Amino acid sequence: MRRSIATVCVSGTLDDKLTAAAAAGFDGIELFENDLVVSPWSPAEIRRRCADLGLTIDLYQPFRDFEAVPDELLKANLSRAERKFGVMAELGTDTVLVCSSVSPAAVDDDDLAAAHLSLLADRAAAHGMRIAYEALAWGRHVSTWDHSWRIVQRAGHPALGLCLDSFHVLSREVPPDDIAGITPGKIFFLQLADAPHLRMDVLQWSRHHRLFPGQGAFDLPRFLGLVLSAGYDGPLSLEVFNDIFRQSDPARTAVDAMRSLTLLEDRLAPLPAVPLTSPAPTSPAHLALPAPASAAPASTPLRDSPASAALRVSPASAALRVSPASAAPRVSPAVPLADRPGVRRLPPAPRLTGHAFTEFAVDGHSGPELRTALRGLGFAHTGQHRTKPVELWEQGACRIVLNSAVTHPGPAAISAFAVTSENPPLSLARAEALSAPAHPNVREPGEAELAAITAPDGTSVFVTHPGDDWRSDFLPTGTASGPGAGLLTVDHLGLTQPFDHFDEAGLFYHSVLGLDHLPTEEYAAPYGLMRSRAVADPRRTVRVALTVALLRRGEWAPAVSDPQHVAFATADLIATAQALSLPPLPVPANYYADLAARFGLTDDFVATLREHGILYDRDPSGGELLHLYTPVFGGRVFFEITERRAGYDRFGEPNAPVRMAAQRHRRLTTTS
Ligand SMILES: O=C(O)c1ccc(O)c(O)c1
Numbered sequence: 111m112r113r114s115i116a117t118v119c120v121s122g123t124l125d126d127k128l129t130a131a132a133a134a135g136f137d138g139i140e141l142f143e144n145d146l147v148v149s150p151w152s153p154a155e156i157r158r159r160c161a162d163l164g165l166t167i168d169l170y171q172p173f174r175d176f177e178a179v180p181d182e183l184l185k186a187n188l189s190r191a192e193r194k195f196g197v198m199a200e201l202g203t204d205t206v207l208v209c210s211s212v213s214p215a216a217v218d219d220d221d222l223a224a225a226h227l228s229l230l231a232d233r234a235a236a237h238g239m240r241i242a243y244e245a246l247a248w249g250r251h252v253s254t255w256d257h258s259w260r261i262v263q264r265a266g267h268p269a270l271g272l273c274l275d276s277f278h279v280l281s282r283e284v285p286p287d288d289i290a291g292i293t294p295g296k297i298f299f300l301q302l303a304d305a306p307h308l309r310m311d312v313l314q315w316s317r318h319h320r321l322f323p324g325q326g327a328f329d330l331p332r333f334l335g336l337v338l339s340a341g342y343d344g345p346l347s348l349e350v351f352n353d354i355f356r357q358s359d360p361a362r363t364a365v366d367a368m369r370s371l372t373l374l375e376d377r378l379a380p381l382p383a384v385p386l387t388s389p390a391p392t393s394p395a396h397l398a399l400p401a402p403a404s405a406a407p408a409s410t411p412l413r414d415s416p417a418s419a420a421l422r423v424s425p426a427s428a429a430l431r432v433s434p435a436s437a438a439p440r441v442s443p444a445v446p447l448a449d450r451p452g453v454r455r456l457p458p459a460p461r462l463t464g465h466a467f468t469e470f471a472v473d474g475h476s477g478p479e480l481r482t483a484l485r486g487l488g489f490a491h492t493g494q495h496r497t498k499p500v501e502l503w504e505q506g507a508c509r510i511v512l513n514s515a516v517t518h519p520g521p522a523a524i525s526a527f528a529v530t531s532e533n534p535p536l537s538l539a540r541a542e543a544l545s546a547p548a549h550p551n552v553r554e555p556g557e558a559e560l561a562a563i564t565a566p567d568g569t570s571v572f573v574t575h576p577g578d579d580w581r582s583d584f585l586p587t588g589t590a591s592g593p594g595a596g597l598l599t600v601d602h603l604g605l606t607q608p609f610d611h612f613d614e615a616g617l618f619y620h621s622v623l624g625l626d627h628l629p630t631e632e633y634a635a636p637y638g639l640m641r642s643r644a645v646a647d648p649r650r651t652v653r654v655a656l657t658v659a660l661l662r663r664g665e666w667a668p669a670v671s672d673p674q675h676v677a678f679a680t681a682d683l684i685a686t687a688q689a690l691s692l693p694p695l696p697v698p699a700n701y702y703a704d705l706a707a708r709f710g711l712t713d714d715f716v717a718t719l720r721e722h723g724i725l726y727d728r729d730p731s732g733g734e735l736l737h738l739y740t741p742v743f744g745g746r747v748f749f750e751i752t753e754r755r756a757g758y759d760r761f762g763e764p765n766a767p768v769r770m771a772a773q774r775h776r777r778l779t780t781t782s
Pocket residue numbers: 171172207209244246275301316317349
């Protein structure tokens with residue numbers, strides 16, 4: 111199975127794009143015309159450069175506004191096409207993508223469209239080339255995949271076939287199910303893109319918000335399964351128009367892209383064999399692919415439930431819910447899709463069992479601040495590293511490592527965190543297969559061997575066995591960790607992501623560690639809109655909340671850049687708050703007045719919350735979160751303590767702006 115990437119997916123000049131695609135392991139590219147037009151290289155030079163890099167040019171695109179036009183325009187279009195065939199011959203590519211017309215000159219006449227495309231296919235065939243016709247979701251008269259297929263069938267020309275683009279298919283209300291019944295060999299090209307659910311103009315949605323598979327809300331495993339069961343064996347090609355990817359490091363974007371394809375292939379599962387004579391199913395959900403063994407079990411909210419996923423392929427999914435039984439595929443694959451030669455399978459993601467430790471890089475300024483904070487939270491300094499200026503602090507099953515061996519002084523930072531896995535070597539093998547190779551820890555003889563994967567924001571992610579004796583690298587200080595303030599475990603890590611790498615980070619944790627995406631939240635913070643998306647294992651032993659500003663930070667916004675935090679869980683936050691010897695973040699009285707009004711809480715309860723600076727949230731099913739925050743320490747990091755009640759599964763996002771404003775206020779009013 112070949113893997114391609116459209117040059118529009120990545121930033122830079124054509125050379126940058128090709129280099130990035132090859133380095134990430136792609137076999138081919140879709141050459142977007144603009145990238146050719148602005149290139150100093152001739153088509154023949156581009157061909158040579160691609161060949162040198164081991165890349166084929168799988169598609170030339172796009173050829174626009176061709177079909178169903180008046181005669182004089184048709185003539186001009188055909189001569190335009192002849193020139194492009196010449197360019198394609200020099201490039202050494204044989205397939206051109208023709209998008210359905212958006213021109214006001216085009217008429218709504220399928221026979222004419224088919225006749226014109228046939229003419230074009232004749233010309234293409236004379237050059238040994240072929241036409242892949244793609245219904246743009248905003249095409250003037252042809253905007254759905256089934257309509258483009260009817261026209262291709264009507265034309266009946268061997269050099270005319272379909273280009274199916276998952277965005278155009280899944281952004282529209284026409285169910286994709288019948289794709290499985292397309293005549294084998296008539297899907298000439300497949301473009302894959304994901305996208306978040308957005309209710310907006312479909313052209314804008316497509317041109318600005320596409321994502322790599324696994325980063326958005328489309329059910330791409332199912333879509334790909336349908337296309338493969340129609341016998342498609344061409345390249346799996348990514349075509350993602352995204353404002354951020356267009357301006358970020360192409361090498362990284364290409365790796366992210368390859369990771370998304372690897373995960374997508376792994377998610378392919380055998381379609382349930384649907385015999386041609388089987389009774390018609392009652393819902394299109396029967397086609398949904400079961401989650402593979404490596405994916406999260408059914409406790410995952412929304413995302414991995416095949417039935418619900420099938421119903422969420424587009425904002426217009428209500429249409430799918432009542433879709434008629436005709437949605438059954440006409441062919442069932444002879445070979446289970448996942449077992450086709452060339453489809454990559456990942457080592458399954460082993461079960462994670464918790465956070466082992468979180469490491470802060472500190473310097474001479476931030477180190478003392480963090481020590482004071484940890485003491486105030488009830489931690490004890492229990493261990494000192496045998497060879498390095500590294501301290502272990504513990505309370506309950508919460509372990510914080512302060513690492514003073516930093517080479518670049520600056521604000522404190524979460525430099526690493528460790529999760530426990532039931533099978534660390536398998537976790538690392540999966541990471542490697544997802545282009546996230548592990549780096550062995552620099553260590554002295556006799557020290558524990560720990561390997562780390564580097565997350566997109568540079569954080570080292572260690573994967574250890576619950577029994578791993580990494581703690582033996584630390585000599586006991588003689589201070590035992592007592593009950594402290596009742597902190598039990600790490601509830602979650604909060605990691606603000608670099609603006610350019612938010613979607614990459616989500617896919618990284620989702621694919622590499624097998625964590626599920628929890629629903630995205632957005633909120634208005636004092637210095638801009640924020641987006642928060644958490645990932646967590648099904649049993650919620652590991653949670654990482656990723657946040658990002660919706661737009662690149664304004665110039666004037668104050669200087670806590672990319673704050674990070676560790677949240678600890680307690681069973682009784684009020685008791686914990688009483689046991690702390692660290693003043694919590696002061697929360698304004700206005701907040702409590704609003705809280706009482708919003709949730710109808712008793713005055714006594716609100717007074718208790720207020721006394722301890724505790725924030726509160728409640729979910730629609732009655733789950734409750736009590737949580738408090740500390741001020742920012744070491745210029746960048748802070749702590750949170752959470753008490754989750756009755757299955758509360760969020761992160762108190764509505765309270766984030768309160769926390770941010772309070773932390774800002776505190777910094778302005780505290781001299782340091
Ligand atoms: O937005 C566009 O114009 C455009 C061009 C080519 C494609 O394959 C596509 O999906 C969209």
